[in-house]
Amino acid sequence: MRSLFFLASLGLVAAENGLDGWLRYAPLPCSHQCQSKLPASIVVLNATETSPVYVAGAEIQNGLNRIYGSHAKISQNQCKTSSSAVVVGTVEQYRKACGSSNDIPELEEDGFWLNTEGQKIRILGSTERGALYGAFEYLSMLAQGNFSAVSYATNPSAPIRWVNQWDNMDGRIERGYGGPSIFFRNGAIVDDLTRVKQYARLLASIRINAVVVNNVNANATLLTPENLKGLGRIADVFRPYGIKVGISLNFASPKDLGGLNTFDPLDPSVVSWWSNITQQLYQNVPDMAGYLVKANSEGQPGPQEYNRTLAEGANLFAKALQPYGGIVMFRAFVYNQLNESNWKEDRANAAVDFFKELDGEFDENVVVQIKYGPIDFQVREPASPLFANLFNTSTAIELQVTQEYLGQQSHLVYLPPLWKTILDSDLRIDGKHSLVRDVYTGKHFKRKLGGSAAVVNVGTNTTWLGSHLSMSNLYAYGRLAWNPADDAQDMLQDWIRLTFGLDRQVLNTITKMSMQSWPAYEGYSGNLGIQTLTDILYTHYGPNPASQDNNGWGQWTRADHTGIGMDRTVKNGTGFSGQYPAEVAALYENIDTTPEDLLLWFHHVDYTHRLHSGKTVIQHFYDAHYTGAATAQTFPTQWQSLKGKIDDERFNHVLRRLDYQAGHSIIWRDAINTFYYNLSGIPDTAKRVDHHPWRIEAESMKLDGYKTYTVSPFEVSSGSVAIVTASNSTVGSATTRINFASGTYDLAVNYYDFYGGQSQWQVYLNDKKIGEWVGNSEDVYSHTPSIYLDGHSAIRVTFRGVKVKKGDMLKIVGKPDGVEPAPLDYVSFLPDGVVD
Ligand code: GCU
Numbered sequence: 001m002r003s004l005f006f007l008a009s010l011g012l013v014a015a016e017n018g019l020d021g022w023l024r025y026a027p028l029p030c031s032h033q034c035q036s037k038l039p040a041s042i043v044v045l046n047a048t049e050t051s052p053v054y055v056a057g058a059e060i061q062n063g064l065n066r067i068y069g070s071h072a073k074i075s076q077n078q079c080k081t082s083s084s085a086v087v088v089g090t091v092e093q094y095r096k097a098c099g100s101s102n103d104i105p106e107l108e109e110d111g112f113w114l115n116t117e118g119q120k121i122r123i124l125g126s127t128e129r130g131a132l133y134g135a136f137e138y139l140s141m142l143a144q145g146n147f148s149a150v151s152y153a154t155n156p157s158a159p160i161r162w163v164n165q166w167d168n169m170d171g172r173i174e175r176g177y178g179g180p181s182i183f184f185r186n187g188a189i190v191d192d193l194t195r196v197k198q199y200a201r202l203l204a205s206i207r208i209n210a211v212v213v214n215n216v217n218a219n220a221t222l223l224t225p226e227n228l229k230g231l232g233r234i235a236d237v238f239r240p241y242g243i244k245v246g247i248s249l250n251f252a253s254p255k256d257l258g259g260l261n262t263f264d265p266l267d268p269s270v271v272s273w274w275s276n277i278t279q280q281l282y283q284n285v286p287d288m289a290g291y292l293v294k295a296n297s298e299g300q301p302g303p304q305e306y307n308r309t310l311a312e313g314a315n316l317f318a319k320a321l322q323p324y325g326g327i328v329m330f331r332a333f334v335y336n337q338l339n340e341s342n343w344k345e346d347r348a349n350a351a352v353d354f355f356k357e358l359d360g361e362f363d364e365n366v367v368v369q370i371k372y373g374p375i376d377f378q379v380r381e382p383a384s385p386l387f388a389n390l391f392n393t394s395t396a397i398e399l400q401v402t403q404e405y406l407g408q409q410s411h412l413v414y415l416p417p418l419w420k421t422i423l424d425s426d427l428r429i430d431g432k433h434s435l436v437r438d439v440y441t442g443k444h445f446k447r448k449l450g451g452s453a454a455v456v457n458v459g460t461n462t463t464w465l466g467s468h469l470s471m472s473n474l475y476a477y478g479r480l481a482w483n484p485a486d487d488a489q490d491m492l493q494d495w496i497r498l499t500f501g502l503d504r505q506v507l508n509t510i511t512k513m514s515m516q517s518w519p520a521y522e523g524y525s526g527n528l529g530i531q532t533l534t535d536i537l538y539t540h541y542g543p544n545p546a547s548q549d550n551n552g553w554g555q556w557t558r559a560d561h562t563g564i565g566m567d568r569t570v571k572n573g574t575g576f577s578g579q580y581p582a583e584v585a586a587l588y589e590n591i592d593t594t595p596e597d598l599l600l601w602f603h604h605v606d607y608t609h610r611l612h613s614g615k616t617v618i619q620h621f622y623d624a625h626y627t628g629a630a631t632a633q634t635f636p637t638q639w640q641s642l643k644g645k646i647d648d649e650r651f652n653h654v655l656r657r658l659d660y661q662a663g664h665s666i667i668w669r670d671a672i673n674t675f676y677y678n679l680s681g682i683p684d685t686a687k688r689v690d691h692h693p694w695r696i697e698a699e700s701m702k703l704d705g706y707k708t709y710t711v712s713p714f715e716v717s718s719g720s721v722a723i724v725t726a727s728n729s730t731v732g733s734a735t736t737r738i739n740f741a742s743g744t745y746d747l748a749v750n751y752y753d754f755y756g757g758q759s760q761w762q763v764y765l766n767d768k769k770i771g772e773w774v775g776n777s778e779d780v781y782s783h784t785p786s787i788y789l790d791g792h793s794a795i796r797v798t799f800r801g802v803k804v805k806k807g808d809m810l811k812i813v814g815k816p817d818g819v820e821p822a823p824l825d826y827v828s829f830l831p832d833g834v835v836d
Pocket of ligand 1: 174175216217294298333376404
């Protein structure tokens with residue numbers, strides 16, 4: 001212990017790989033007063049080793065030991081001990097073992113009471129799961145050095161606090177950025193479930209009570225007898241942590257796997273096939289949470305193939321699950337391909353169009369799972385109007401921890417401020433206060449079922465999600481599922497203290513960066529409600545605004561040379577605004593009362609339309625992209641101020657990503673601005689867009705073994721042209737004279753690094769090598785790699801403090817590898833304070 005403190009005080013913090021997430025129980029100094037508060041023993045009120053109460057006791061013992069070096073013994077039936085102790089169990093177990101007690105408040109299912117006021121610390125749950133949650137709460141206090149005397153009860157906002165994994169049976173994860181699946185490989189469940197247990201521990205500590213383990217785009221082979229057994233093994237690992245297993249189903253399984261000639265939900269053979277499978281599932285997983293179903297969506301089979309309604313499809317499963325107490329999470333993400341030439345068509349209308357008329361037709365154990373916005377996890381959306389249209393149906397909100405459209409964990413984006421815009425939206429149902437969070441938790445319509453699901457997609461990477469900082473999103477998701485009124489910054493700060501320690505500067509810096517991150521990302525990706533302007537036809541990662549339009553997917557911007565935005569008004573547009581209750585509909589219908597951050601979501605305007613600030617829409621676009629990218633430039637420097645206060649392993653891992661993000665935010669900024677400048681022809685009043693005085697284009701250098709290459713889309717390359725080596729085996733060089741004034745510059749090199757090769761580049765100044773790098777980003781960062789020169793593979797490397805004399809010669813040598821021809825776009829000589 002002592003040596004650890006010593007090391008920490010020297011700044012030599014032990015390397016950490018992130019595996020323990022926020023449950024690291026890092027050592028803290030313990031004063032005399034703290035010593036007196038450490039319990040001498042832990043009384044567990046259930047001695048069965050697989051019970052959540054026993055797990056709670058073991059976790060407290062481990063935590064006390066790791067944080068404070070204390071050795072509390074676990075005892076089983078010593079409730080009446082006179083020495084200091086933590087007692088953990090259910091209220092009922094407590095009353096039996098310790099006698100009645102009047103001071104325990106009423107608890108709801110899974111709620112707990114934590115009392116640290118006396119010699120005896122009491123952690124009592126209404127269920128064993130609740131007791132475990134209470135233990136983690138107590139440990140969270142200890143790990144933050146908080147010994148205050150508290151006595152309070154807390155209850156969940158809703159019974160459904162689920163996580164969805166989009167893991168495929170072959171081990172790949174759809175939209176996963178943290179490595180392959182911890183559950184599946186080669187069509188089967190993995191033998192070694194160690195990582196599953198570690199995941200269970202993390203999830204239990206944030207009060208998640210079920211995990212759907214496989215992709216919503218489900219494969220029927222999950223239901224083979226061997227895999228049913230495997231699911232049983234997974235469930236056995238989760239159970240001691242109070243977590244149930246759920247699975248996604250493929251609607252066509254009776255035909256594809258069962259050999260029937262139909263999957264019509266009303267066909268008796270189909271009904272009995274599902275009831276039989278369900279029975280087998282419950283034999284293997286007696287406490288299975290239920291099913292998640294994506295039907296008639298994005299090519300998935302569903303009841304509509306047989307002219308049955310979505311409710312008939314959902315109820316098929318509801319009836320099969322009903323005898324076992326399972327529930328069906330039925331996804332509202334149903335939409336058709338549309339025709340953009342029809343001004344009235346709108347994918348945003350789909351959920352209400354499909355589901356409103358089915359309200360009241362779903363069985364009691366069906367919950368309609370609704371993505372937070374009407375399109376698809378965009379950087380900003382209004383709340384899905386479906387929350388205001390289902391009066392007699394249980395609902396759950398679907399959030400996305402995995403940052404599919406928000407930087408794929410290669411960008412820092414702390415998501416709760418975005419989620420909060422939805423959770424706290426007042427839908428004014430029947431003219432009354434009706435927050436979205438009160439609807440899906442069941443409070444507003446007085447429904448028993450309801451809650452949250454988040455697509456998480458952890459993988460085998462030790463950071464779980466692909467980057468250390470993205471774990472704040474998972475942590476906060478759990479907190480919000482329990483209490484959607486929790487404050488975004490408060491949750492973040494608990495996470496920071498637990499993850500990186502109690503240093504004030506660490507706390508303030510990570511808080512600042514994280515709270516800036518979503519607004520910055522919105523600034524440099526897509527603002528004013530136009531959505532994330534990413535490549536929706538490919539990786540969903542880098543910029544490609546043109547990909548939004550001229551296809552049937554309906555994520556349209558309707559940008560042309562005069563204007564931009566979807567007219568979703570009733571009077572002239574798609575009618576979407578009319579799907580909200582009257583007061584909200586009126587707000588969105590009128591351009592003057594529409595919040596400006598959703599302006600282009602609801603209205604099609606000229607680029608010259610003036611915002612309240614007096615700026616035109618196009619100038620706002622330009623400015624926001626510059627401001628957003630400028631904020632991202634500060635992230636590496638902010639982080640660097642923490643050197644020595646965080647272990648090197650995590651420090652460097654994060655720094656590398658923040659450096660990358662700073663560079664990629666410039667690619668975003670320039671791509672979007674160039675695109676709209678090109679389309680509108682309206683110049684930036686500040687003369688920045690397409691005006692880069694500090695750049696030298698690669699194609700304007702003297703090339704040897706390199707040739708020019710026209711990049712598509714044009715806007716992701718400076719001047720729309722890059723250079724690539726003449727062949728896949730030719731080493732190329734690009735040389736130029738430097739005509740900038742003598743001085744010290746940061747030298748930024750923009751290049752492309754894609755999948756299928758690891759080119760090498762070297763930079764020389766007057767034949768002296770000043771830097772080199774390898775194109776291995778596909779192995780380093782978490783986002784989906786690309787196979788092209790595009791907005792996903794565009795990347796920047798910066799060499800700082802390069803001393804240059806006017807007239808010096810700069811040479812970059814590129815050695816191709818595999819299919820990657822050492823591509824280069826431009827170099828920038830950046831004087832202090834210039835970002836170009
Ligand atoms: C998005 C995502 C898909 C996913 C789908 C869904 O469209 O890109 O990968 O399958 O959502 O939520 O079902």
